[in-house]
Amino acid sequence: MHTKLQIAMPIVMAIVFLFNANCGDDFRPAGQLVDDEAQVLGIRAEPPEVGGGDTLTVDSLVHWPQGEAHYLWFLCIPTNLEQVQSCVKSQIGDALPPPCEGAMATLCTAGTDPTFTWTAPPIPLPEGVTEVFFFVQQVLSSSPDVWAACEKAIRNNLPTADCLISLKTVTFSNREIKNLNPLISHFVVNEAIATPGEAVVVTAGEKASFNVVIDHAGLDELTDESTSTNFIFMDMDFFTTCGTLDRYDEQWYCEMALDGTREITCVADDDEEAPNNIKPRKDWTGECVVHAVLRDNLGGITWLTQELSFM
Amino acid sequence: MAGSSIFFFLFFFFFLLLSAPARAQDPPPPADDAQAVRARVEYPKLVKFVPAPYPEAARKEKREGVVFLSVDIDDTGKVTAVKVVRSVAPDLDEAAVAAVTQFEFTPAKLDGKPIAVTVPLSYPFKLKDAATGAPAADTNGKPPADEPPPDSYTPDPVPPRRDFPGRITGTLWRFGQRTRVTDSTVVVASTEELPEVGRVQKRVFGGDDGTFNVKNLPPGEYEVIVEAPGFFVQRKTVTVADGPRSVEYFLKATGEPIYITIITGxxxxxxxxxxxxxxxxxxxxxxxxxxxxxxxxxxxxxxxxxxxxxxxxxxxxxxxxxxxxxxxxxxxxxxxxxxxxxxxxxxxxxxxxxxxxxxxxxxxxxxxxxxxVSVRKAKTDGWHGYLDIDLWDTAALLEGPVGKGGIALSVRRSYIDSVLRLIPGIELAPVYYDYQAMFDYPILGGDFKLMSFGADDRIMFLEKDETPYITISHKLTAQYRKRFGEDRLFASAGVALFNLSFLNDDQTFRLSLETQQAEWRMEYLHQFNSTLSATAGFDGNFARGLFSLSTRFGGNREGSDEGDINNPFGDKKFEFDGYILANSFFTEANWHPDKRWTFIPGLRLDLLRVGETEVAMLDPRLTVRYCVKPDKLSINAGVGLYSQEMEIQEVYQDFLGNPRLTSNKSLHTTLGTTIKPLPAVSIESAVFYKHLFDLVTASDRVLMIQGEQVRENLRNQGYGRVYGLELLLKKESDALCPPFLGMNKCFGWLSYTLSRSERKESDQIDWHVFTFDQTHILTAIFSGQWRNGWQAGFRFRLSTGIPLTPFIGGIYDSDSNRYQGIQGALNSERLPLFHQLDIRVDKKFEFQRWSLTAYIDIQNVYYNKATEFIDYNFNYTKRRTIEGLPIFPSFGVKGEF
Structure with a gap:
């Protein structure tokens, strides 16, 4: 059976790549934000799962170090089993798509501000179908007229240095209990609880350590009894503007006890229980930002930003 | 001998060449291994000997030596050509060639039919005066082993006048290997005048089992001289009384080219x-x-x-x-x-x-x-084996006779993981083992072989001792082959299993494949007459595979379908329980109406059921050969249709497949020539063109089937074309080596391929080079041996870099926090030119009953930092090159007995 080789070889290739991944010049990790490159860190739909008539708010976490970012948002409903990457490209016409108001088009312009809201039309789902998906596409540019500056990039689905393209999937369902975004409670910096929104002062020239605490109230996947399991894996990604981190991503495991207490515990991977260390660039003083972005595996996302002052 | 003061000692021996000519007529399955062919061959016998006069100048200068010759004998027994393989001196060479050209033989026969052959032959020139007195025995009474051929013998041994009970029996072993030496000549000569009978001298030929027996010897002291092609002459002094005397000889190989008989024509x-x-x-x-x-x-x-x-x-x-x-x-x-x-x-x-x-x-x-790939039979001349230890693994082999048959067991186990643990930063390491067991036995006049073999490969996390990736395969086969005159039967059957599993570190992603398979094959070759033969047969297999891919993150929601490929969220589980049933029938004729033309038409029908999809493939094929000059130059041409069924998973809709697929097809055309300017040198060239069509390629079309939208996923819409030139200049292992190297034998080849392979996946995509296309591929190999057990060689490779499709940007996917790379023009770039030099040095130490070989093999000697891969940063805005092996040494030792 040719199947065997066909399946085995990509895996072997991947393993070979892993062997050699540390060869050559190292790349900057995605979590190490720099002053000369803009980067999207996450797009959030609040809530991540909607039903007919529900209102959705979409925003994003963006690192835009120079100038001002200008936004262009699209909503796209796949009409032909398109995937998220190709939805806008395959439906874009000659002009900017119509706004997402009134009669709903399968592709519409949702806004040009950093956030937008949208109310899902009360469309009944076909019988037997519980959920469908639609997509949010964000285009960022330094140009105030994003459409004019990035029309070619949008049509070709090919981002440029000044036209960043990002995507987000939103679930449309008729479930009574819908998925919620997870929540981050707070940072712990140098073993002290940091109050969200307040900068923490740390010693310049020294490493600072931090942890992140997940707010169990956001773990609807566990409290929702319609789910079939009592555990969930979540991904936490870290970003910083002032140096390097020991870890840029962690996998978290949250479990709800089945002994009647329904107590929830969340832990990072075994190897990652130790505090994460931030090592600022040489002679760094002043403000430093650390973003923690948490994702569940159902499209939920949240983030929390902690400011550090190296003095 | 009249007119000559010399006495010659002449010998020639025959080994069949196992390679192309011997097996060319009938490629496998009936494995024409050396023993099988040998049993069918009747060797030529010398019927007319013409002595070579000793050149006067050589006699005066007391020059001696053995001229090694290659003699072409036609199917009537006449010598048609004589070539000097190893020269002594021009005048001695000339005399030997002139004499041997007048020899006459009985014709060699294969399956009873006369055939032309090329045989090795050595003609020694030894001055009779120089032969006075045998070489002195050493202090142990044993003559030196490594000596040139014996000087002289009485041409007509004196027959004993009456029967004597004395005899000498012996066994001949290859020094260091304990394999029996066949095709020997044993001369027994009394060292002095014996009472009543005077001087006694007898000559016998050793048997195929490596033994000899010289009977009817009067009591006395004898010198036993053993000659065998490829070995130094051995002498031993043996005292015979009234009874048998048993001796053992361990013959050291000369390291000269193996004497072969090439069956030609x-x-x-x-x-x-x-x-x-x-x-x-x-x-x-x-x-x-x-x-x-x-x-x-x-x-x-x-x-x-x-x-x-x-x-x-x-x-x-x-x-x-x-x-x-x-x-x-x-x-x-x-x-x-x-x-x-x-x-x-x-x-x-x-x-x-x-x-x-x-x-x-x-x-x-x-x-x-x-x-x-074919295996040999297990050795039956005693128990043999080896232990081979190198940097990565250890292998052991044990084989020997069982009744009339033989058995062989081989095992290999790696310890590369232990080596890699010593290298900082290495987290993963492969661990593997394999085994082969085979049992040969003659049954009902044919050969039965039972075989079992398998392999186990694992990837191990070194720190955790976990094995996330495992493949296991086992196979059991039985086969039987038999000759009925010139007809041949081959039948085989086998069962196999192959399992693959992959589990990630967090045990949240699991992939597994479990397959079981049964295979069968039978074919019969019938020789209608001297110009026409035909093969007919069938083969097939039944394979069942259970494929499973699942994720386990703990987040499926009510109403979520874990098998829905369109759902980007939640746990996933994809499975299919698929099967392939193939029954194939084939026939092929081999018709050579005259000595120049050969026509080989063939037809193959494959009937398959892949899942619920049925496929029939009918492939006609034709090969034509025109022999311009026998054994020197031939021109070959071929054309044929070659079909290949789709992969099993490709017909499952739920697995991104399409049950409406049919087979991939290609048309092969080749025109080739084979030139043999010298017996051991060949030049093979071929130009080829391959047209591929109906290739299964990805489709993004959405079909309406029974009122539902269905992704087509795959479609028979691709095309391909491949054309090129191949050239192979090959020198087989023999003594024709560059003199300044002092090697006693060497081999090498130069292989060059110029080709272009292109694909067109659909009408919407332009022709582009194929992923594995390489315009130039050059390989040069040379390796040689010296008499003292040293062997050294090199391999140089140069090839065009493979094509690659660059990523020209990335779109951020917030759901996964990953960038989706956007590809540029398909295969529009290439990796840089690859070139690498490897060397290898071996040294063999031989002891009487075993030998030890040590080697070092160094890859990428001059450390070419070859680019093997292009890697991109997280958002596809930067890229870097990944290099291949640095200087990579490997060494090991192998002890065998």
Whole structure:
């Protein structure tokens, strides 16, 4: 059976790549934000799962170090089993798509501000179908007229240095209990609880350590009894503007006890229980930002930003 | 002898050449191994001897020596050509050639029919005066072993006047290997005048079992002189009383080229191009770590795989388009991880044949080429074995006789993980083992073989001792082959299992494949007359595979379908329980109406059921050969249709497949020539064109089927075209070596391929080069041996970099926090030119009953930082090169008995 080789070889290739991944010049990790490159860190739909008539708010976490970012948002409903990457490209016409108001088009312009809201039309789902998906596409540019500056990039689905393209999937369902975004409670910096929104002062020239605490109230996947399991894996990604981190991503495991207490515990991977260390660039003083972005595996996302002052 | 003061000592012996000419007529399955062919051959016998007059100048200058000759004998027994293989002096060479040209023989016969042969022959010149007195015995009473041939013997031994009970029996062993030496000549001569009978001298020929028996010897002291081709002469003084006397001889090999008899004038291979390799040559090719199967990657038409992985890319075809057969059965994997080493012990192989295109109708379901690997029989002349220890693994082999048959067991286990633990930063390491067991036994006049073989490959996390990736294969086969006169029957059957599983570190992603397979094959070759033979047969297999891919993150919601590929969230589980049933029928004729023309038409019908999809493939094929000059120049041409069914998972809609698919197809055309300017030198060339059509490629169309939207996923819409030139200049192992190197034998080849492979996946995509296309592939190999047990060689490779499709940007996917790379024009870039030099040095130490070989094999000697891969940063805005092997030494020792 040719199947065997066909399946085995990509895996072997991947393993070979892993062997050699540390060869050559190292790349900057995605979590190490720099002053000369803009980067999207996450797009959030609040809530991540909607039903007919529900209102959705979409925003994003963006690192835009120079100038001002200008936004262009699209909503796209796949009409032909398109995937998220190709939805806008395959439906874009000659002009900017119509706004997402009134009669709903399968592709519409949702806004040009950093956030937008949208109310899902009360469309009944076909019988037997519980959920469908639609997509949010964000285009960022330094140009105030994003459409004019990035029309070619949008049509070709090919981002440029000044036209960043990002995507987000939103679930449309008729479930009574819908998925919620997870929540981050707070940072712990140098073993002290940091109050969200307040900068923490740390010693310049020294490493600072931090942890992140997940707010169990956001773990609807566990409290929702319609789910079939009592555990969930979540991904936490870290970003910083002032140096390097020991870890840029962690996998978290949250479990709800089945002994009647329904107590929830969340832990990072075994190897990652130790505090994460931030090592600022040489002679760094002043403000430093650390973003923690948490994702569940159902499209939920949240983030929390902690400011550090190296003095 | 009249007119001459010399006495000659003449010998010639015959070994069949195992390679191309001997097996050319009838390629496998009936394995024409040396023993099998040998049993069918009747060797020529000298009926007229003409002595060579000793050249006067040589006599005066007291020059002596042995001229080694190659003698062509036609099917009437006449000598048609004599060539000097190893010269002594021009005048002695000339005298030997003049004499041997007048020899006459009985014709050699194969299966009772006279055939032309080429035989080795040595003609010694020894001055009689110099022969006075035998070489002195050493203090132990034993004569020196490493001596030139004996000086002289009485031409007509004096017959004993009456019977004597004395006799000398003995066994001849190869020094260091304990294999029996056959085709020996044993001369027993009394060292002094004996009472009543005077001087006694007898000559006998050793048997195929390595023994000899000299009877009717009066009591006395005798010198026993043993001669065998390829070995130094041995002398021993033996005292015979009234009874038998038993002796053992351990003959040291001279290291001279093996004496062979080349059977000429036979029908050639069925295919236009068939590259066969001699195992004794390729086992020591630098860069292969003694792995015979890795040498396939040095053949013309075979592209270099990135990272040196064990992918076989033949004439611009995808690796999966080439089928690899082991004893007639397909094997799921030829190499352990990364192509480190093959899954079959090279020492068990009898031959490797590689057909890059236009292969016989006996094989099918492949659009690329065929690799056919055969094993030898287990040794039956005693128990043998070895232990081979190198940097990566240890292998052991044990074999010997069981009744009339033989048994062989081989095991290999790696410890590369232990080595890699010593290197900082290495987290993963491969662990593997393989085994082969075989049992040969003659049954009902035929040969029965039972074989079991398997391999186990694992990837291990070194710190955790976890094995996230495992492949396991086991196979049990039985085969029977028998000759009925000139007809031949081959039948075989086998069962196999192959399991693969992958589990990630967090145990949240699991992939597994479990397959069971049964295979069968039967074929019969009938010889209608001297010009026409035909083969007919059938083969097939039934394979069942259970494929499962699942994720476990703990987040499925009510109403979520874990098998819905469109749902980007939640746990996933994809499974299919698929099967392939294939029944194939083939027939092929071999018609050579005269000595120049050969026509080989063939037809193959494959009936398959892949899942719920049925496919019928009818492939006609034709090969024509025109022999311009027998044994010197032939022109071959072939054309044929080659179909290959779709992959099993490709017909499952739920697995991104399409049940409406049909087979992939290709049309092969090849025109080739074979030139043999010298007996051991050949030049093979071929130009080829391959047209591929109905290739299964990805489709993004959405079909309306019974009122529902259905992704087409895959479609028979792709095209391909491959054209090129292959050239192989090969020198087989013999004594024609550069004199300044002082080697006693050497071999080498120069292989060059110029080709272009293109694809067009659909009408919307332009023609572009194929992923594995390599315009130039050059391989040069040379290796030679010295008499003192040293062997050294090099391999140089140069090839065009493989194409690659660049990423020109990335779109951020917030759901996964990953960038989706956007690809530029398909295969619009190439990796840089690859070139690498490998060297290997071996030293063999021989002891009486065993030998020890040590080697060092160094790859990438001058440290070319070859780019093997292009890597991108997280958002596809920067890229870097990943380099292949640095200077990579490997060393080991092998003790065998």
């Amino acid at each position: 036979r029908a050639l291979a069925r295919e236009v191009t068939r590259y066969a390799v001699r195992l004794e040559e390729i086992l020591n090719i630098p860069g292969t770590q003694g792995d015979a199967l890795r040498s396939i990657q040095n053949m013309p038409g075979v592209a270099r795989a990135p990272f040196g992985l064990g992918l076989i890319v033949v004439r611009g075809s995808a690796p999966r388009d080439t089928r690899i057969f082991f004893e007639g059965f397909e094997i799921p994997q030829l190499f352990h991880f990364f192509g480190l080493t093959s899954v079959i012990n090279s020492d068990l192989l009898s031959k490797i044949e590689f057909v890059p295109g236009n292969f016989s109708a006996r094989y099918g379901r492949a659009m690329g080429g065929i690799i056919d």
